[in-house]
Amino acid sequence: GENVEQHPSTLSVQEGDSAVIKCTYSDSASNYFPWYKQELGKGPQLIIDIRSNVGEKKDQRIAVTLNKTAKHFSLHITETQPEDSAVYFCAASPDTGRRALTFGSGTRLQVQP
């Protein structure tokens, strides 16, 4: 089955700096890669996703890049703000077989004002 590894487990940045979180996956059949943000006491919320036919996707201060050859994808947050502080999860899934997301172990991002 799929295995997703996520790094770093914690990340502290100064407000205004950029933050990068990296994930690798094992199943070459995976073709959908979402990123979720989880705030304390709440369920995860989708912030951006990318499909395997695209190498990069941007949405305002958030971008995701995908390298299918190397089987890794990354989340980039620019101009970080204190409200970006949360736990971020990457995930991967194929569109065939078990169509369920496999999540990484999460990155706790702390943005220092």
Place this chain on the structure above:
Amino acid sequence: GAGVSQSPSNKVTEKGKDVELRCDPISGHTALYWYRQSLGQGLEFLIYFQGNSAPDKSGLPSDRFSAERTGGSVSTLTIQRTQQEDSAVYLCASSLEWTPSYEQYFGPGTRLTVT
């Protein structure tokens, strides 16, 4: 509109007791997912429903775990003879279609503590 709701929000139970966790998905969502999140860990997939049927139950940790969905809506996750290692936050999510590329909307979770 209303999001995914789960009840109870917190549950404390004694080891060996049975518990039922409830999930109310977003109206019209055909797919429903259950995940478990242990302290400081990622989300562990348990089971999903397409309509009322669960095509893949292999994510359930043991035969003490079962789930059902009725009327294509409400789902219950039942844990029999609870053990301390069952303590975790149980999250439910729903999506419009049974394909991962459709956004999954998560509920706030049920925090289960087994004493």
